[in-house]
Amino acid sequence: MSVGELEWCYQVNALLYRVQKQDKQALQSLYELTSGKLLGLIFRIVKDEPEAEDVLQDVFIKVWLQANQYDGKGSAWAWLCVMARNSSLDRLRKIQKHPHVSTDEDEELLNSLTEEFDAHNNIALNRCLYTLKNQVRKSILMSYLHGYSHSELAKTMSVPLGTMKAWIRRGLQELKLCLEA
Structure with a gap:
């Protein structure tokens, strides 16, 4: 992992700890730092841009409300990715939509x-x-x-x-x- 990537990961961890203390500015900074990558992950699952944006908004509401559930085991980035993935799957189930993926090649x-x-x-x-x-x-x-x-x-x-x-x-x-x- 490069120095820049390590610094980015430390930043995400530090911001999530501040969000646990209900720091609204930290939530804004966390959003600015991670939303692009999370939106890409979400979009790959839901395959619909407006739906992906809605899921991203839901994820950050959950981050605000559930930040105290992050216990520091593993990276904060991985925790955010799992939250985004699970929220995406929940949205798919809710709208009964399924992404098309070829099973012939990975x-x-x-x-x-x-x-x-x-x-x-x-x-x-x-x-x-x-x-x-x-x-x-x-x-x-x-x-x-x-x-x-x-x-x-x-x-x-x-x-x-x-x-x-x-x-x-x-x-x-x-x-x-x-x-x-």
Whole structure:
């Protein structure tokens, strides 16, 4: 991770701690710092710009109301991404809309996942993703990048739900270990 990226992560963490203390200016600064990237993540899931903007607004309302739920384990940025992903999935379920994603190739998914990282992180992420079995890699990418639920993936890939959950859980554990190495 570059010095600039580390500084950015520290800034996000510091701002979220200030938001926990109900600092409105910190929320504004956090929004300015992260909203572009979060909107990109949300849009990849909901596939509709006005819906994505609404979800982003909902995410920051939740950040304001639920900042105290961030316990400092892991990065604040990851916490924000999980909140954005979950809010996006909730919106999809609410409007009963589903993104169209090709299940034939995961190259497009991989490219869209890595576009927000620098070249060094792209190499590490690509290397680690390609150490996973093909169906595990595809399941993780379709779930975390395009918002498929575990049950939708199980049906799409014709496997039992328990198998899908195990693939994703073990795959994420393998990715974490690989990226930490």
